[in-house]
Amino acid sequence: MPELPEVETVRRGLAPAMEDARFEAVVAHRGDLRWPLPKDFVARLKGQTVVGLGRRAKYLLADLSSGDVLLMHLGMSGSFRVVRDGEAKTPGLFHYQRSDYGTHDHVVFRMSSGVTIAFNDPRRFGSMKLFPRSKIEDEPLLRSLGPEPLGNEFDAAMLAQACAGKRTSVKAALLDQRIVAGLGNIYVCEALNRSRISPRRVASTLATRAGAPQERTVLLVDSIKAVLADAIEAGGSSLRDHRQTNGDLGYFQHRFRVYDREGKPCPTRGCSGTIKRIVQGGRSTFFCPVCQK
DNA sequence: CCGCGGGCCTGAGAGC
């Protein structure tokens, strides 16, 4: 579910509750997540202070006073809920337990900032992991990620280079986290419509020509940055599971140009096309066959 | 190395 804008929205919600706060208690209601929680998960967290909460691609990374990093991933259906003391429906050790939120609160943090944080994930495609900060360069989940799409490193020259020789579709290339890290199905579809590029175009056709990046590649990079920035500002997209950490919905779904809009008119100015749905790599792609070339 | 398809899970919605 959550792509970069949703994860960044979650990070911004968690940061004031976690940064400079200590884990007073940790409960793992179940550890059989996408990958199993380590046996010493609770012991390694308890008593530690969160020095900073960052994000890399779709991963949240909490730096701990112990020197460990707590890595958290939301999978397809994960969410975090922050509840301040006094806001919970039922009293108890955490003032906020399973019965308060549902049956999928797999991990609950009680923080010294006076909040309880619940990680909820029905499908259990998300998980958490601990590793020493000193080993972050070796972390397999992070090691082969491409650049952050909102960073300076991601530009048309870099994308052109990464696409050179690739026989796969542009859609698949942009979903490949080794090329650029953080995009998912929604924002790839949206960025391609904004830049009027067909998702079926062969990726290598975005490569540099005559020594300079092509205009369409420049436009694609600009569109990716713009759609991500717009979505973050809107608190992400709430289709099924995504919530901001205070429980509010994101509202970028109201601004989708093509995603889940099969049969509706293309929003491109002057375009009379109709949004079409196709399947690429087993996943839905929404695009306008008229203006996206 | 590269690209593709399957699998991991649960829940919502459509169709009968």
Next chain:
DNA sequence: TGCTCTCAGGCCCGCG
């Protein structure tokens, strides 16, 4: 009402 089928925002693995 209730069953069955399909699909969902991600990512890893194994195959050819």
